[in-house]
Structures are given as C-alpha cells and as structure tokens.
Amino acid sequence: MGPLALRPPGTPERNVRAMVFESPGSGLRLDAHRDEPTPGPTELLVHVRACAVCRTDLHILDGDLPAPRFPRILGHQVVGVVAAMGNEARGFRIGDRVGIPWLGWACGVCPWCRSGRENLCDRAEFTGYGRDGGLAEQIVADAAFVFPIPSEFGDAEAAPLLCAGMIGFRALRLAGSGPRLGFYGFGAAAHLAIQVARHRRQDVFVFTRPGDLEGQRRATALGARWAGGSDELPPEPLDAAVVFAPVGDLIPVALRATDKGGTVVCAGIHMSDIPAFPYRILWEERTVRSVANLTRVDGREFLDVAKVAEIRAGTTRFALEDANEAVAAVRSGRLDGSAVVVPSLPPSTHEGRGAARTGPP
Ligand SMILES: [Zn+2]
Numbered sequence: 032m033g034p035l036a037l038r039p040p041g042t043p044e045r046n047v048r049a050m051v052f053e054s055p056g057s058g059l060r061l062d063a064h065r066d067e068p069t070p071g072p073t074e075l076l077v078h079v080r081a082c083a084v085c086r087t088d089l090h091i092l093d094g095d096l097p098a099p100r101f102p103r104i105l106g107h108q109v110v111g112v113v114a115a116m117g118n119e120a121r122g123f124r125i126g127d128r129v130g131i132p133w134l135g136w137a138c139g140v141c142p143w144c145r146s147g148r149e150n151l152c153d154r155a156e157f158t159g160y161g162r163d164g165g166l167a168e169q170i171v172a173d174a175a176f177v178f179p180i181p182s183e184f185g186d187a188e189a190a191p192l193l194c195a196g197m198i199g200f201r202a203l204r205l206a207g208s209g210p211r212l213g214f215y216g217f218g219a220a221a222h223l224a225i226q227v228a229r230h231r232r233q234d235v236f237v238f239t240r241p242g243d244l245e246g247q248r249r250a251t252a253l254g255a256r257w258a259g260g261s262d263e264l265p266p267e268p269l270d271a272a273v274v275f276a277p278v279g280d281l282i283p284v285a286l287r288a289t290d291k292g293g294t295v296v297c298a299g300i301h302m303s304d305i306p307a308f309p310y311r312i313l314w315e316e317r318t319v320r321s322v323a324n325l326t327r328v329d330g331r332e333f334l335d336v337a338k339v340a341e342i343r344a345g346t347t348r349f350a351l352e353d354a355n356e357a358v359a360a361v362r363s364g365r366l367d368g369s370a371v372v373v374p375s376l377p378p379s380t381h382e383g384r385g386a387a388r389t390g391p392p
Pocket residue numbers: 085086087088107133194195
C-alpha cells in the first residue's frame with residue numbers, strides 16, 4: 032500500500048480492477064490500476080458485487096456490432112451497492128443495493144421516448160457498450176435508470192435478471208398471451224422466460240440444437256411441456272415462438288411451427304442472415320418481428336413478476352480475472368443458466384448453482 036502515501040494530493044486512487052476490452056477478437060485484459068470513476072451530478076458510484084455475462088457481450092467482443100470507443104469495460108447485468116452519489120441523483124441512498132441494466136440512459140425528449148418507447152431512443156446510451164459496464168470493481172450509472180433489487184434475490188442470482196430476464200420478458204410480451212409458446216435456444220434468457228411463461232400458465236415447447244439431450248433435460252426440469260431438436264416439429268402448432276439463438280436459419284423453421292396469426296419474435300441484438308423462404312409460411316397473418324433493448328417499465332414489471340413467481344436463475348460464478356472463461360462458458364451454450372462474474376471471488380473459483388427446483392428448497 033506504500034505507493035498510496037506518495038500520491039500527490041488531489042489525484043485519484045488508481046487501484047480499481049477491471050477487465051478491459053481493447054480490440055475485437057482479443058478478449059478481455061485485466062487492468063488492476065484504473066482510476067476510481069467519479070459520478071456525475073445525476074449518477075451513482077456503485078461497488079460491483081456481481082455482473083452476469085450476456086450473449087450481447089460476445090457479439091461486441093467478436094466485432095459483430097459496431098465497435099465501442101476503446102478501452103471499454105463490458106457488462107450490463109450489474110448488481111452492486113451505492114457508495115457515492117452525485118448531488119442531483121435521486122431515489123437511492125448510500126448502501127442501497129441496485130441493479131444496472133443495458134439501457135443506461137435515454138434522452139426523454141425524442142419522439143421514441145415521448146411515446147413510451149425509450150428502448151428505441153435516438154440518443155440512448157447502453158451500459159457496457161456506449162458507457163463503461165460492470166466487469167469491474169466499480170461502475171457509475173445514472174440514478175434514473177437503475178433499479179432497486181428485491182431482497183428475495185442474492186447478488187449473483189439477481190444479476191441475470193437485468194438483461195436475460197428483462198429483455199426475455201419484453202420478448203414474451205411481444206409474443207402475446209397465446210397458450211402455446213415455442214422457444215428456440217435454451218440459454219440464460221430462455222431459462223428465466225420459461226419460468227415467467229409457466230407462471231402465466233402458458234405451455235412452453237423448447238427447441239435445442241439437434242441432439243442436445245442435456246439442454247432438453249434442463250428445459251423439461253424447468254417445466255417445458257415438450258423439448259426436442261430444432262429439426263423437429265412440435266406436437267401441436269405454436270401461437271408464438273421466441274428465437275433466442277442468434278441463428279437466422281431458425282426463422283423459417285419457427286414460422287413452419289407457428290399457427291395462423293402467430294408471431295415469431297427474434298430476441299437477440301444480432302443474428303446470422305435469414306435465408307429466403309416461401310411466402311406461404313408467412314401467409315395467414317403470421318408476423319416476424321424483433322425485440323430491441325428494454326424500457327424501465329419492462330424492468331420494473333419484470334422484477335415484480337420475478338418476485339411473485341419466485342424466478343430462480345441458475346448461475347455459474349467466476350472471479351473477475353476469469354471473465355474470459357465466463358465468456359467462453361456462455362459461448363459453449365452448455366451452462367445451466369448464466370455465467371456471473373463476482374469480483375470478490377479469488378481467481379480460478381467456479382461455483383455452479385442450477386435453476387431447476389429438483390430438491391427441497
Ligand atoms: Zn444483454
């Protein structure tokens with residue numbers, strides 16, 4: 032700790048650890064000597080307790096999306112504790128536990144914001160992309176875009192609710208209330224969405240990669256009425272399908288499984304190209320649409336449902352230094368739930384906790 036005593040007065044401490052993204056394809060690098068971030072007037076300084084990794088992080092790392100400004104700290108499913116506040120920040124106190132989602136800021140005055148669609152704001156800023164995110168010990172976030180975290184959820188369990196949960200919830204809303212829902216892909220978002228759908232008494236049909244019997248077993252354990260490969264048709268037509276996997280080939284597949292008047296919702300920020308398909312599988316008023324980002328209303332309503340429905344996120348925890356392993360685990364598609372980075376864990380710790388309620392509570 033000697034060097035701290037030699038700091039000239041007024042210079043910030045440079046001892047904050049973060050995993051930093053510096054160029055596409057190169058993964059994340061540990062920087063153990065970052066300046067403590069300073070909250071602006073409307074912002075909170077938050078000490079990070081958990082940050083879940085999302086497929087969107089993979090798309091940013093791989094250069095599938097336009098590059099952010101470098102260096103950038105990724106991570107937009109952040110749970111932490113308020114450590115300092117700007118003098119115009121409202122709604123929280125020092126010591127409160129908060130969640131920081133993907134929508135980090137919206138302007139409030141553009142036509143999208145004024146029509147209840149701040150998820151489409153012309154000037155939106157996204158956490159862990161346009162703003163620094165939570166794969167770090169500290170983060171600043173605008174207080175107006177932060178959620179209180181219900182005490183029912185532990186830090187690591189709450190983190191995946193902030194994107195996988197909230198954007199999955201928005202996808203469910205766009206899929207409508209028909210009783211037969213299909214999910215293509217069964218990663219972190221689908222793990223949470225199936226619990227919401229079951230709470231609403233919708234039947235869920237889950238499609239995994241052909242031959243992924245482990246994924247199908249996990250889906251059944253979480254209440255899927257049927258689980259099979261994406262090369263199979265469901266036992267009855269679907270009222271709607273949500274495509275969680277970033278695979279454009281699945282759009283005509285999902286359309287073929289969907290009944291007249293049904294909707295196919297693309298839940299990801301990036302997808303491989305959708306192949307040409309015959310008009311007759313879209314005919315009869317089927318709809319294909321995407322879901323983009325979230326609004327604060329989605330976030331608040333989802334947290335309320337998550338509490339009532341006792342949503343449980345399966346988590347595998349990683350130390351901050353092991354964030355690249357967490358990213359690789361998400362890429363593998365074989366996790367039981369979400370990969371969550373916990374800065375307080377010592378390096379090379381991996382702890383898994385499944386979402387399925389297989390035993391006594
Ligand atoms: Zn996300």
